[in-house]
Amino acid sequence: MHTLLESLRLENSGVPIYIQLREQILRNLGAGVLARGDQMPTMREVAVALKIDLNTVRHAYDELERMGAITLVRGRGSFVAQPPPAISVREQAKQIDSLAKQTLATAVAAGIDPVALADRIKALARQEE
Amino acid sequence: MHTLLESLRLENSGVPIYIQLREQILRNLGAGVLARGDQMPTMREVAVALKIDLNTVRHAYDELERMGAITLVRGRGSFVAQPPPAISVREQAKQIDSLAKQTLATAVAAGIDPVALADRIKALARQEE
DNA sequence: TGTAGTGTACTAGTCAATGCATACACTACT
């Protein structure tokens, strides 16, 4: 439960918060971070951890319930129902390719050397491990 | 020009339309679909093709211009931007760091391996030389 | 029985996104 909660990150990307939440929770469930029947972080825990409103978390959880990924039990909590399948290696490669292209275009637009940028990304990623 | 226009797709994902547009256009630019100096599809063409409002397209184009990816010329059209003037090494290092952090955050939020992303950026950059 | 912890729900307010309509201003061409 801590694992899932800790992996949640909100970006200031203009994407609605409940959508970011929904996507990240789905991805984590697909990756097997929680098993079927496991309890999810409570809505209040997520709200506090991410400093967002309870109703926003609820909105994301509602959608996850609607798609069958979790079940909500009043007074007891939320539980993993039918985790989505993990994304395929091919799909993941597509997402990497897509973000890489966006980032390349952004770097070029800013007059930044993409290779230097890539090196910096790697260095920062290693720092955070 | 047709290629870029034809590749644009809107999803009913809850992600604001202008953000989907911005990301897809950046992705196409990163993929080399248009070269520097090439004309972009006009805002009206995009609006008609996607059945969205002109102002929504404009919003996306404004952001692309703001980040230096395209230039807007009144009465003539929109064009893939030329590279910006070279900046100082120190300033570039700062911008690299900033963009790297932002990209890392995006990758993490999307569940993308930053090292794989960095490798892909390098590969794409080399392809375009 | 009472309480803590959980989901559920409502109202009100603010801000953002989108669409629509319209018109202006510039460019390039005839």
Next chain:
DNA sequence: AGTAGTGTATGCATTGACTAGTACACTACA
């Protein structure tokens, strides 16, 4: 000079997102 085609801009309306606050209803446990 006129026109088509392009970007630019404004105001208004509607809908959606988010927040805050508050309170209700259920569950499980002591």
